[in-house]
Amino acid sequence: xxxxxxxxxxxxxxxxxxxxxxxxxxxxxxxxxxxxxxxxxxxxxxxxxxxxxxxxxxxxxxxxxxxxxxxxxxxxxxxxxxxxxxxxxxxxxxxxxxxxxxxxxxxxxxxxxxxxxxxxxxxxxxxxxxxxxxxxxxxxxxxxxxxxxxxxxxxxxxxxxxxxxxxxxxxxxxxxxxxxxxxxxxxxxxxxxxxxxxxxxxxxxxxxxxxxxxxxxxxxxxxxxxxxxxxxxxxxxxxxxxx
Numbered sequence: 001x002x003x004x005x006x007x008x009x010x011x012x013x014x015x016x017x018x019x020x021x022x023x024x025x026x027x028x029x030x031x032x033x034x035x036x037x038x039x040x041x042x043x044x045x046x047x048x049x050x051x052x053x054x055x056x057x058x059x060x061x062x063x064x065x066x067x068x069x070x071x072x073x074x075x076x077x078x079x080x081x082x083x084x085x086x087x088x089x090x091x092x093x094x095x096x097x098x099x100x101x102x103x104x105x106x107x108x109x110x111x112x113x114x115x116x117x118x119x120x121x122x123x124x125x126x127x128x129x130x131x132x133x134x135x136x137x138x139x140x141x142x143x144x145x146x147x148x149x150x151x152x153x154x155x156x157x158x159x160x161x162x163x164x165x166x167x168x169x170x171x172x173x174x175x176x177x178x179x180x181x182x183x184x185x186x187x188x189x190x191x192x193x194x195x196x197x198x199x200x201x202x203x204x205x206x207x208x209x210x211x212x213x214x215x216x217x218x219x220x221x222x223x224x225x226x227x228x229x230x231x232x233x234x235x236x237x238x239x240x241x242x243x
Contacts, residue, residue: 087118088175088184091152098190103199104163108135110189112155116147124178127155127187133171135159135189144175155187165193167217197224204230213237 093112102108116122128141137159145153157173173187198205198216201223207230208219218240222233 084120085118086120086122086177086183087116088122088147089115089117090185090187091115094187094189096189096191099168099192101192101194102161104161104165104193104195106161107158108161108189108191109156109158111157112187113152114144114147114155114184115152116149119149121149122147126176127157127173128176129159130172130174133173134162134165134169135171136162141176142173157187157189159189161191161193166195167193169193195220201228204228204233208234208237 091113094110095112096108096110122144123146125144126141127144129135129137137157142155142157144155147153159171161169168190169192170188170190172189174182175184175187176182198220201220204223205216205219208223209216211234213219213222213234218237219233222236223230225236226232
């Protein structure tokens, strides 16, 4: 038996124990369908469907959030800064071609064009004569212009050819920084040194070479011994080659 609220309040306490107070559909439990109108049946069905669908859709999302951690972004190793390096390249030069004939004691002034191909500016750099070279230069060497990275400039040298050098002769210069360390390309000068006597006998030397005597040192010895007499020098050269 079902009672409305007013009839329920008119019952005694003993009679009220035979009834269950219902405040909503959920309190009816399995008996709810008997008390619902057709419209309420449809609403409950839709609600149950929505709840079921939500539980089905959310299940894999929850599982993924619990089991699948987002991919970790691999940390890239930090690039170490490139080591600062001093480097100079010879763009052109020397201005004195290799094998140039120069007289003993002559002053030479070769020039080079250089470029700063390193990663630091160049300052307080000098061009120094190598220890195994015999040109006569000052002990302080020659100043190199201050150069920014990628800049070019000219480098000048003044040196005297020694009096005791004769024939093919080479000299080398190197760049030295403020710490005394060498770097960059080598600066090489190659000469053909002749004596004052050779200059004196230059005409006779040319005549002997026209005759086919191509060794300039042998020709000069012959001319020196003959006092510049080309015929006597040629005879001496012929006899020195006789078997």
